[in-house]
Amino acid sequence: KGDSGLSEVNLMKKQVSDLEGQLRALQASFSKYQKVAAFPGGRIVGNKVFVTSGYEGTFDDLKQKCLQAGGQLAAPKNAVENTAVQQIVVQHNKSVFLGVTDIQTEGKFRYLNGDAIVYSNWLQGEPNNEKGRENCVEVYVNGKWNDRACGEKRLILCEF
Ligand code: 291
Ligand code: CA
Numbered sequence: 001k002g003d004s005g006l007s008e009v010n011l012m013k014k015q016v017s018d019l020e021g022q023l024r025a026l027q028a029s030f031s032k033y034q035k036v037a038a039f040p041g042g043r044i045v046g047n048k049v050f051v052t053s054g055y056e057g058t059f060d061d062l063k064q065k066c067l068q069a070g071g072q073l074a075a076p077k078n079a080v081e082n083t084a085v086q087q088i089v090v091q092h093n094k095s096v097f098l099g100v101t102d103i104q105t106e107g108k109f110r111y112l113n114g115d116a117i118v119y120s121n122w123l124q125g126e127p128n129n130e131k132g133r134e135n136c137v138e139v140y141v142n143g144k145w146n147d148r149a150c151g152e153k154r155l156i157l158c159e160f
Helices: 002-038 059-068 079-092
Strands: 043-045 048-051 096-105 108-111 136-139 145-148
Touching: 002 043, 002 048, 043 079, 048 079, 059 096, 079 096, 079 136, 096 145
Parallel strands: none
Antiparallel strands: 043 048, 096 108, 096 136, 136 145
């Protein structure tokens, strides 16, 4: 029949409008939980959430804890993300270790997935691999990066 096509269109219109309502509700709920996830000291930058638990430990320890939580050590990939990391360092007045090392090849800094870094914010004179022992990267309160011994203890900062 000519009619059955029309009612099928009307049924789909209703389904689309129902989905639009459900999507709006989901967006509102997601927006709320993003804020929950970032409270009290986290930072949301685009799709990334930076969050610390306040825990301090060595690089291996911090890396494992972020992975265990379903995230990874923070690795800012642009100036906006680095500023978000810096704000958390300032809040706690404690440096963090990034998910960036030159463990694989001295002097070649990489993310933990092995990719070469696309952004850095080294303090002048860094990285200097002081005493040949610095393969990890800490962020100072001024947002600048310094390579540092991975066995030092720093504030945990994960990204999700
Ligand atoms: C100096 C600079 C840095 C270096 C740091 C560590 C300190 O900054 O040479 O490039 O990473 O020393 O070597 O390590 C210890 N154990 O003191 C000093 C600023 C705090
Ligand atoms: Ca250094």
